Amino acid sequence: MKRLLLAGVFALATFGSATAGPVSDFEDVYRQMYGAYRIVLFKTNLGDVGASTEAMTSFTSQLDALSATYGAAPPPHYEDDPHWDDTMAEVTQLAAATKALIDAGELAEAHEVLEAVREAFSALHIRNGIQTFSDRMNAYHAEMEHLLALDMATLDAKMMTKVHERAAVMSYLAAEVIATPPADATGNDAYAKLVADFDISVSALLDAVRSGDPDAVKAAVGKVKKPYSLLFVKFG
Template sequence: MKRLIIASALTLFLSTTYAADAFTDAMQQAYAPYRVALFKTNNGTPDEATKSVQQAKQAWKKITDQFSAQPPAPYDRDEKFAATLETVMQVYNQAEEQATQKQLAKSHETLEKVREALADLRHRNQVIIYSDHMNAYHSVMEQILEENKKILAEPDGIQQLTAKAGVLIYLSEKLRTEAPEQYRNNAEFTKLIDSQKSSVDALREALFKNDAPAIHAAITKLKMPYSKLFLKFG
């Protein structure tokens, strides 16, 4: 699924258009409590996490009740539309149960499936929103976070990471250039996107110096600036 998010986003970046249909608008509004739920299951207390998942679930229930029987264009020709909405609801049910049982790491991992399901839904219907750019960056960033130690241990590890970082740098620039106008005019967005860009610039500088310890240190600092940006604007 992560490869699908990256491939679809990179393909569509060349001719980005933003949809303005009722379902996409509602989905983006429901994404706000979803982002909080992701954050709370990763950083909050069990009570905070459970409450946030329940709020995100309730927002999604409203969408399901409103649109599952009669989706607007362009989703009206998607045979999997209603099934996808139900799948997302099932994910929320599972994440809520896990959070209630204080299994926050599992709940967080389960919630990631919402991001993937909705990205796939939009891709099938040729709809692009800013979240798709955030998702593409996130997928490459997570790969680098997970694999950098193993890669750096290889003889050509720095060269391999430089290639991966090239993709990350490209996607990082897209986070800035593809931001909606209301984001670009927002002082908080500017501050957060500058912080996110600085983390990528630090990685690029470490790679240019062929400094393995500095490269690893820079990689460990990629996630927090992204997470702050995603929580508010992703």
């Protein structure tokens, strides 16, 4: 039995050493591409045509580089994924559609189309049992969007309950984000400040909801998006 266990450990170690290079090589390229993607999202949301065009050029270049290397030959951790080809084709199509909208000056529409890129990559990760810092940020973002879609005009008891429910989920998801920082967060003062501001915004939201003060709730809801966005564009 001991020999079998040792053999299993050796096999895992051999697999790890054999795949660490290809996996990390892919993840390096992916992080560069996804970083460029985040900037396009941010710039289109700001409504800056020139900056969006420049950012889109960078994202397209990074995506083309990833596709050229891995499109037909996925890295080890995705080589058994049955929808790898579909995911890459979908993201490429979304990028092309986004570029066309940016070129036409339709930045709001471009931003909406571009949102689907993160959903495609999140689905890829879920299918393959992978979770990254970006995935945790995306989970928070999805819940935040539900909160921001609520009608805050009349914060009656029913609406306050809905806000409280969303705030509680956001608080949990924010804790998951904060508990597992990205690799480049270590010793990074910029990350420390951004994540602290993010944490403060979520805590303030929960405190406001618990207070039952409609004005405090409206103010807190209005302050959750910016800290998230700044953390996302830099590290998410």
